[in-house]
Amino acid sequence: MEVEYEWSPSGNILYMSTKRYWATNNGLSRGNIKMGLASENAGNTNWVELNNDNGIQDGQWHAFVKHLTVDANSRSATIYFNWQYDVDGRPDPNMTGHVDVTFP
Numbered sequence: 001m002e003v004e005y006e007w008s009p010s011g012n013i014l015y016m017s018t019k020r021y022w023a024t025n026n027g028l029s030r031g032n033i034k035m036g037l038a039s040e041n042a043g044n045t046n047w048v049e050l051n052n053d054n055g056i057q058d059g060q061w062h063a064f065v066k067h068l069t070v071d072a073n074s075r076s077a078t079i080y081f082n083w084q085y086d087v088d089g090r091p092d093p094n095m096t097g098h099v100d101v102t103f104p
Helices: none
Strands: 002-007 013-021 031-039 067-071 076-085 094-102
Antiparallel strands (some): 031 076
């Protein structure tokens, strides 16, 4: 997932926009993309599902523009991500990650 983020001038809001995503070519075309933003003692979006179970997994970049904002503490925040691969006949694998960002 490629994202851009920006802080409000005072650091009390974090804005995040997705740009595009890529998933290894495994022949599947159903996947759930979830993201969230959190800033300690300020705000947390919790998990937000950003697509409709249609995450294509073909080894190509796909345009994907979504926006999230969260109240922030003017110090730091976390952008977190989850991809759930929908597969038939077995448990759905999940890939989860995060990145911590700091206010300038």
